[in-house]
Amino acid sequence: MSIFGSNEKKEETNATFLFDTEKDTINQSNLAKDIKIHGSLEAKDYIEFSGNINGTIKSSTVNIRQTGFVKGTVSGDSVTIEGEIDGDIQAKDLYIKSNAKIKGTIRYTNIDIQNGSIINADLFYSS
Amino acid sequence: MLGLIMDEENSDSISQDLDNDSKMVLVGSGVRIEGRIDGAESTDVSGSLSGTLKSSRISINSSGSFNGDMNGQDVVISGNVEGEITSEDTIIVNQSAKIKGTIEYSSIQVSYGAKLEGSLRHRGSIQNYSTVNSVSDEKTEDVENNTDEEDNQ
Numbered sequence: 162m163s164i165f166g167s168n169e170k171k172e173e174t175n176a177t178f179l180f181d182t183e184k185d186t187i188n189q190s191n192l193a194k195d196i197k198i199h200g201s202l203e204a205k206d207y208i209e210f211s212g213n214i215n216g217t218i219k220s221s222t223v224n225i226r227q228t229g230f231v232k233g234t235v236s237g238d239s240v241t242i243e244g245e246i247d248g249d250i251q252a253k254d255l256y257i258k259s260n261a262k263i264k265g266t267i268r269y270t271n272i273d274i275q276n277g278s279i280i281n282a283d284l285f286y287s288s
Numbered sequence: 289m290l291g292l293i294m295d296e297e298n299s300d301s302i303s304q305d306l307d308n309d310s311k312m313v314l315v316g317s318g319v320r321i322e323g324r325i326d327g328a329e330s331t332d333v334s335g336s337l338s339g340t341l342k343s344s345r346i347s348i349n350s351s352g353s354f355n356g357d358m359n360g361q362d363v364v365i366s367g368n369v370e371g372e373i374t375s376e377d378t379i380i381v382n383q384s385a386k387i388k389g390t391i392e393y394s395s396i397q398v399s400y401g402a403k404l405e406g407s408l409r410h411r412g413s414i415q416n417y418s419t420v421n422s423v424s425d426e427k428t429e430d431v432e433n434n435t436d437e438e439d440n441q
Contacts (some may be wrong), residue, residue, distance in 0.1 A: 254400075256400075257398075271400055271401060272398055272400070272402065272404065273398060273399065273400040274381075274396055274397060274398035275397060276378070276395055276396070276397040277395065278396070279410045279412070279413060280396070280408045280410060281407075281408065281409055281410050281413050282407065282408050283406070283407045284404045284405055284406055284407065284408060285405060286403050286404065286405050
């Protein structure tokens with residue numbers, strides 16, 4: 162498990178992160194809330210994101226936590242949104258939690274929306 | 289098989305428990321209604337209803353379908369809907385629901401498995417949306433003006 166976002170790392174980073182996908186263990190990436198990224202973030206298994214990204218997040222499982230903000234694209238097999246998204250979401254299983262704020266486009270196969278979320282989006286279903 | 293619009297006196301044999309002030313609309317399974325319904329308190333659709341519907345509570349059951357514009361406070365969708373849904377309070381979309389069109393809502397809950405196509409609009413945010421649109425309109429006008437100026441030069 163790799164952890165980004167220590168207090169010293171407050172500057173914006175301009176980079177593409179590619180996580181090691183060869184290990185047997187589940188690769189879990191947890192990005193804390195003070196991190197800011199311009200670029201794309203990709204992992205094989207799991208990304209938990211609490212920071213601020215202008216770009217793309219892609220992983221098998223993506224969890225955008227309550228403090229997380231994404232301007233751009235989030236895609237994955239299973240995507241959970243608790244934070245704010247301005248852009249596109251692509252997911253087979255999409256879970257939108259009660260604190261979520263979403264603006265943009267949603268492409269999904271299965272969707273679950275909790276009471277309280279604020280969504281202004283175009284929805285596209287694909288089997 | 290029921291197809292009732294209950295407002296006036298009606299037969300006790302079908303539903304004795306509904307009083308005449310219940311302002312209830314029941315569209316039974318297999319029944320088709322087309323037209324405009326207004327002033328209803330509660331509308332329960334297991335058949336097919338197309339047109340315009342205004343009712344405080346609306347329930348489209350899993351065997352039911354609706355085509356057109358509906359406006360309600362509490363809306364529950366378990367069947368097929370094509371058109372525009374406006375819910376002033378809460379909309380609940382159940383697993384068996386299939387919706388194509390626009391949903392304008394204050395509070396929405398969607399169960400895993402429901403199929404929604406179209407757009408979702410949060411009522412609280414609509415004000416912001418129109419501002420955004422008007423700003424972009426102004427921008428477009430500016431661009432047009434600029435091109436005019438360029439043409440003149």
